[in-house]
Amino acid sequence: MHYPGRYWHKLDDGRIQCDLCPRYCKLHDDQRGACFVRMREGDGIVLTTYGRSSGFCIDPIEKKPLNHFYPGTSVFSFGTAGCNLACKFCQNWDISKSRDMDRLMDAASPQEIADTAARHGCASVAFTYNDPVIFAEYAMDTADACHALGLKTVAVTAGYITELARGDFYAGMDAANVDLKGFTDDFYVKLCGAHLQPVLDTLMWLRRETGVWVEITTLLIPGHNDSDAELEALTRWVHKELGAEVPLHFSAFHPDFKLDDIPPTPPATLTRARRIALANGLRHVYTGNVHDMEGGTTFCTGCGKPLIVRDWYEIRDYRVTPQGTCPDCGTALAGRFGRYGPAFGAQRVPVAIHRGL
Template identity: 80%
Template structure:
């Protein structure tokens, strides 16, 4: 069943306009938006994927990636079909570009999702795989259910959302990892079918006008968005407009979807990007999708000690107290922290939302 959608209005010419993302799709009867999952039905907008997921997995929170948001904990991850960007390099294209939704869907109510996360010992629920902006109503309800059960809500998103919907959506999120795809509008237009400025606006608003914990990820694609010039401009913008304490992740591309002719990102590219960002004063810069202990480790800005040593998603050593302060010098690191007995590790556990389990370790 289709779910009543928010964030739209009727135009004078009889069409209705979706006000959720900057595409502002204008729809005649029974037309779908560019995201495929928001549709005009009669005289209203509906969400066609409410309560219908593309699968559930238990992941380490570091996989989102979030390195400063309850590190070492596990998160119940899920998404739906569809997306409001058209990234040629999409690494979840079988989900985000699906037009055969019934093949993917696993029915789940917001409360069932939250209860399953509790049963598996998760600290949070993440809306990921495709962009939760396009299933905002479902994500908001699931976030509210998570909060009722003492869980946190995480959005893994491209940040392509309008000012109209932004405050409502993020009012229910505790953390967001925002994909900053590149740092030129040309890259966004040619490779993602979108524009850069709305993403920068979202990031600025999140960091300065919300309580959401924010980390940024940029997937580096050889020859497309990995030049020294672009990396310098991106790093400078983050440092000056968002602040030096916002964590920035540079992750490795692998050939997929419509960019199969481009090779994997060399580890040296990630190391170079990290060095450039650190030179701009950013304090927490990480490399991802590679084995790089130095690039995955969190260092105390006060004494320089490695306080969370990582290899990929695996925590090798942890030297923060329950408030996130360095045990060596007492400097408190930005983020959200609490006591955990042992890190979840690099496991990925597919789960059925309807089969209740007593523990993530059973």
């Protein structure tokens, strides 16, 4: 169960420093990092959750959320336990904050995951539910097995990873949805136990140095990261540093974990955020966790006609050509398309691993 970890070095005082994420945990023997799943064992660091999952499901790719990465296809999703952030608003806290390794009842090798996803006709495999950065070795090995079978791979992540590790990790990913949780360091420090700049560094590096398809999600929490000033700053930064074509998702918060006394995000807040982003030049801005067909629809940036009409995760109309263009004016739509089509639907299907396939 304890798999040799990468990205660490010994310190002069006898401790070992984990170099996977910007926390740089410095560990004595048998001590765990802040993520809880990476632990010092002897003269190295081990991953304690390799091959152990908190569950497997088949989701619509739009649930990640990814709206421009083979829309309408199914994605085989799984996570483990633990997290390297400490978000007070975590909506998967029972998984990401778990300290009970016995809850990881679904054991599967990278090859078994790839085989099962292929057997169920999934177009891709997503590392999600908790942050795949902390189970990087498991995710990277699974990505290799998926690619060998022609499956795509997706990281749903906070982007909190070091320069040392990110090249190896994202080399195995075809797409990423990165949570940009807010746009002030104060927000990250007080509500996430982290810092903003490493996330911005990851996003800029992904866009400028890799071929990974990137979309961004910001969960809007009333009174914390939803002011006009912060939304103006965030969307202007995305436009300047990442480009107008990067899809940005504004999602609705619901009371959970340590922020259960804050009301849900009003739909009007999502509409306001989307309006600000569009005014600042972003071309693909979406609203999430609400029924909003306008905010869920992908429009052609050439003629303005709707190309993919969505209601939450359900695709109501799909008009993108296999080449990823508008059928009316021929304008190319940013994203990944190809031979896939909208055949899966909005359901979520729990799956058991099929061994020996």
